[in-house]
Amino acid sequence: MSEAISDTAFVEFERVQKSYDGENLVVKDLNLSMPKGEFLTMLGPSGSGKTTCLMMLAGFETATHGAIRLDGVSINNIPPHKRGIGMVFQNYALFPHMTVAENLSFPLEVRKIGKSTREEKVMRALGMVQMQDFAGRRPAQLSGGQQQRIALARALVFEPELVLMDEPLGALDKQLRETLQFEITNLAHELGITVVYVTHDQTEALTMSDRVAVFDDGRIQQLAPPDELYEAPHNSFVAQFIGENNTLEGVVQEIKGNSCIVRLDSGDVIDAIPVNVSKVGERTKVSIRPERVEVDKSRLSPDAHTLKAEVLEFIYMGDIFRTRLRVAGTDNFVIKSRNAPDQVRLTPGSQIDIGWLAEDCRALDA
């Protein structure tokens, strides 16, 4: 049995690899460590290996290489039913031939818990998700949202410390999804359980999690709290995957300590901070969030570089204005501004100058 890397880690992946066919690695070198009580989300495009990671943790897939530890103990050889991990499946997996109460009672029965305790726990769990009135129904008689609540209650009823959820809200409509996101996070915090949550919806990831692990290509691209992920993406994949983002391509012309100058392919020169670039002449993608672009020259420092832009489209969205510009050869440069009384509304066809603070513009890998 291998020792845990850190004392505080509750769930730990160490150098985990997984291949289904012996040819392609679906998970490549996964390292992850979570403290108890954390709500961690695995976020990534479809096929990036999130479910596979979850299944390895639950015990339904074995890691080809590496160690997975739970509370300091390697669980590689523990069968799934002894891991005591609660799990919510994408399609709910409620047993169709059992009523709601029987579904919830199932994990208690297999743990040989007495009838009265069982009933009490079932009702308490149903109470947590406000579904007491549906105990006698069959899953097929419930709506999608109700089924999801029952699946959640069933994963919680036997009081596991770790709960895994694989895209649990994927099949629900937006409004219901938002309500349930809120309920799930609340419950998780109230009960103090550790949650590994899988989703491909970045909003969901950002609003629910303590930390988000962005998956791509079988690796964690960045593991960070939501704000850091948004504001300080480590690479261009994360920058593009999380939130809206403007990308300009160019070559590093000059690096001065904490800032650098990038010459874009169009010939323009801009300020940025070097994140993933180390030497002059390297190709880079610079990333600027739409809301950090400044159209009012007076707010920028006098020596800041600016770019010429042509307004293509102005969209009124209520709380914000969204303006599409042609900048440095691309038509997809977007800026967002708050609908404030003093905010100018740009007219399509007009020529403007745009700029930004160097620290808002990140020079990332090409």
Add this chain to the structure above:
Amino acid sequence: MAEQVLAADGTPLKASLNRALRRQKMRALVLIAPLLLFIMLTFIIPIGQMLFRSVENSIVADTIPRTVVALDNWDASGDAEPDEIVFQALFYDLFVASEAKLHTRLGSRLNYESSGISSLFRKSGRGLDDIADVYKDAFVDQNDVWADGAFWFEMMNTADGAPSADGVFAQQRDLLGNLTSSSVRKNIGFLPNQEIARALPLTTQTYTEWALYVANFDDDVVADEKPWESVYAALFDDLHAPGAAERLANYTGTGADELNSALAIVDTIPDQPYHAAFADLDDGWLSPDVWRTIQAYAPRFTSGYFLNAIDLQNTDDGVEWRPENEQIYLTLFVRTMIMSMTITISCILLGYPVAWMLANLPARKANMLMILVLLPFWTSLLVRTSAWKVLLQNQGVINDLLVWAGFVADDNRLALINNATGTVIAMTHILLPFMILPLYSVMQTIPISYLRAAKSLGATNWTAFWRVYFPQSVPGIGAGSILVFILSIGYYITPEIVGGTKGVFISNRIAYHISSSLNWGLAAALGAILLAIVLALYWAYDRIVGIDNVKLGG
């Protein structure tokens, strides 16, 4: 009560919905019409006919109609044989029947109910001519014209403008039609005349019957032929009957003189009663048992086949068990049920794991396995069954292997064939795909995530399977079991080949009655009982498991 909902045009919503749906229904009906027609012709109607045959019993009333009527007044509980009038009717009935070679058919039929009757009928058919020859010789000796067909024809036929005995003609035509089960509507160029019908009623009937027969079945011209001997017997009976002289005195038509001379010699002809004549042929005719059987099976419908099919019989004292040594059908029914159940259970036990693998293996391997499962369908049933014969026999591969491995002694080889074991083994193999396929298609729709969910909730592999997976696969088991069970209780070829005597099914007995003993009525009754059992089981299954719990797929 809820208020009636109205559609936009004010008609009740229900009515307008029905109207809208009717078109759809009609279209659906048109689409399935060819299949419906096909099923009607090849399935419903044959089954209906089979059910009808199991109670149908027209053969007695059709073959010896006059006897049946005459026998009506006979008291079956007594020890006496029936009256002379019954034997007389039997003579005329059997005469036509034996000319048409149909008397043995009736004999075989009645033989099912009481053995020995068959030979009684066969023997008597040959002797009927002898009985009548006495009369013929006497009449012909007295006057040659009686041997002349043309004279007979002229005497019996209706001259132009004279009244004809249409009733007699129609009656004989119907009797002959029933006897031969064919249409005797051909224009035969003969109609009995009314006058002769009054003077010689029996002769007219018999002659008309003969005329209809030779014209319809021998394609002869009535006027050119000599009548059957039975016509002479009828002539004698008519002339010998009380009041014959008065009837003849009123007769003025052709042959009146000849008839009067014949009447004069009637008393010189030795009168042999029919019952004595029959007793001469075979004294079985004097046994009341024979007549009881005939009377019991005279009605056109009978419960006899059904009683027989469950080892019962009709006796004077009501319904009784057949003698011990004749009881076979109940045993066979029970054996068929038990063995079919054994086969079904074996199929479940062997098929379930295979279906599971099919549903859960990666696609490529599953396809390979599926081909193996379907492979038996590519070879003929007969070949597979015969292969089992080779494998299972005493000196067969399996016994050799067991002996070689030391599991059984060489002089104590297992009896695996020509008994119930052989049937169960071979039929389990043959019907296995019918279990696997529905099971597979149901299992395919059970996502693996249910098992995973159960395990994540703390269930062991077994609990997860038994409490979560198995209940969801029950519809597949149900569908497979119904298929296998119903197929196997009607199975015929395999038990026939590998079943010996201890391993045959009721269907083998049905086949025997259809092709060998030709007792179709009994075969139909056995088939009808089998059908009833299947329907009853289906009904019970529906009550217990629910038929909507049967799935052949997602």
